Amino acid sequence: AQSVTQLDSQVPVFEEAPVELRCNYSSSVSVYLFWYVQYPNQGLQLLLKYLSGSTLVKGINGFEAEFNKSQTSFHLRKPSVHISDTAEYFCAVTAWNTGNQFYFGTGTSLTVIP
Amino acid sequence: DVKVTQSSRYLVKRTGEKVFLECVQDMDHENMFWYRQDPGLGLRLIYFSYDVKMKEKGDIPEGYSVSREKKERFSLILESASTNQTSMYLCASSSGQIYGYTFGSGTRLTVV
Known part of the structure; x- marks a missing residue:
């Protein structure tokens, strides 16, 4: 079975500072990894995904994430955050043996402080 | 875009009511999902x-049922709503794992 751990439930950061949101996963098979963002009172939107190939993936709004197989991690980064990045961020994992099911972390609330 | x-964005229901949450997708996806989101x-x-x-x-299927009579519509049913079912409910659809999910905007249900 797959599982996801998001190590930080809340991350405050000043505007224009860099940020890293941490995600670790557990799986006995090869995985696909995703990051989603949820703005207040909205559904989740796809930020980026890792399927295979290059371990550094770039997404929308200047976010990127790096897949590290040895550390079973998929941390999300942005070099300079904006007020508009304030949102909840979810890491998710799926694999060939889960059907089409995704397993989500508990989320990280990013607050950008002016 | 899918x-x-x-x-419904917001719903308020009374304990014991039968509640229907509707979800419709417009891109012929085979796969549909219902999640609840709690802090x-x-x-x-x-x-x-x-x-x-x-x-x-x-x-967590207890207290819920679903219906999918047509490919584009996936309904979540709370047979007898209870206060512990107060939550945000999210519907999602997908055409395959590598594409990820597309989510709806969510329904915030309050049971009083």
């Missing part, structure tokens, strides 16, 4: 469906 529409617990899978008239239980 669109997933949830019929500190993330997203938990209630039910899912890979085809018309097909349904499978997720991690």
Whole structure:
């Protein structure tokens, strides 16, 4: 079975500072990894995904994430955050043996402080 | 773009009522999912469906049922609403794992 751990439930950061949101996963098979963002009172939107190939993936709004197989991690980064990045961020994992099911972390609330 | 529409953004229901949450997607996706989202617990899978008239239980199906009579519509039913079902409900659809999910905007249900 797959599982996801998001190590930080809340991350405050000043505007224009860099940020890293941490995600670790557990799986006995090869995985696909995703990051989603949820703005207040909205559904989740796809930020980026890792399927295979290059371990550094770039997404929308200047976010990127790096897949590290040895550390079973998929941390999300942005070099300079904006007020508009304030949102909840979810890491998710799926694999060939889960059907089409995704397993989500508990989320990280990013607050950008002016 | 794929669109997933949830019929209500906010609902208030009384304990014991039968509640229907509707979800419609417009891109012919086979796979549809219902999650509930609670603070500190993330997203938990209630039910899912890979085809018309097909349904499978997720991690927390108790107190819920679903209906999928047409490919584009996946309904979540609370047979007898209880206060512990107060939550944000999210519907999602997908055409395959590598594409990820497309989510609706969510329905915030309050049971009083």
